[in-house]
Amino acid sequence: MSTPLLTVQNLRKLYSRGTGSVGLDGVSFSVAAGETVALVGESGSGKTTCARLLTRLIEAEGGAVQFGGVDWLAMRGEALRHARGRLQMVFQDPIAAFNPRASLRRLLSDPFRLQGLGRQEIAARVRDAFQEVGLPDTLLDRLPHEVSGGQRQRVAIARALASKPELLILDEPVSALDVSVRAQILNLLRRLQRDRGCGYLFISHDLAVVRAIADRILVLHQGRIVEEGDTETVLADPRHPYTQSLIAAVPRLIEPGRTHHDG
Structure with missing residues (x-):
């Protein structure tokens, strides 16, 4: 078996109970290149x-x-800034992270500009990035609020991919979208992973979405992983009471004869 792209061991960050979150209390897991691991x-x-x-x-x-063979938590300063491109994050609705006065062209140009590319090459890369995520060039000069939520999420994915990351952390990336648009974004993510071979850490509370995209599941409860395993195995035969309660809240999640890549 190849060395995991990301290896997390006993990761801890605790908060007081009054914050509404306990944080993390000794979490360990790994993500391989080309693999999607869901954190639910x-x-x-x-x-x-x-x-x-x-x-x-x-x-x-x-x-x-450990990320790509490097002690990720020990990195500081310039070394960390250079390495950040290898690990990118896509949020639930990126509009809060986008400059509202910057066009989509400018938003996509910035990562390439930071790579020191010239104006003509940046313009070509931006067009290619738009094409890769299925967006027409006619949207390039629009502002973030002038496009739909699904289109914004495609821009966010294109922007994250601009630095050629090895790992994408996707935090509820489709929960704010309509069901039909949600399916389009999930299909896009699967295709991009096939083309690029990057790993995904897919964070979600929606087990139906997780079933559609994840290879493995980590079930997080009060800061600890209480169950993990192959997606179909965990969803079809959950062992921990908390996992059982999550699945019971979605009664139509498991249908006989259906695999998690159908639809």
Whole structure:
């Protein structure tokens, strides 16, 4: 078996109970290149804390993270800034992370500009990035609020991919979208993964969505992983009472004869 792209060991970041989240209390898992691992659990279970720790938006209180063979938590300063392109994050609705006065062209140009590319090459890369995520060039000069939620999410994915990351952390990337648009984005993510071979850490509370995209599931409850395994195995035969309660809340999730890549 190849070395995992991301290895997390005993990762800890605890909060007081009054915050509504316990944080993380000794979480361990791995993500391989080309693999989608889903992190599922209710609000306050620690999912977003995990994402913020891995993107170094907050610092861990304990544990270790190896990413691409590097001690990820030990990186500082310029080395960390250069390495950040290898691990990118896509949010539930990227409009809060976008400059509202910047055109989509400008939003997509910035990552390429930081790579030191010339104006003509940037323009070509932006057009290619738009094409890769299925957006027409006619939208390039629109502002973020002038396009639909699904189109914004495609821009966010294109922007995240601009730095050629090895790992994408996707935090509830389709929960704000209509069902039909949700399916389109999930299909896009699957195709991009096939083409690029990057790993996904897919954070969600929606088990139906997770079933459609994830190879493995990590069930997070009160800051700890209480169950993990192959997606179909966990959903068809959950062992932990908390996992059983999550699945019971979605009574039509498991249908006889249906695989998680149908539809």
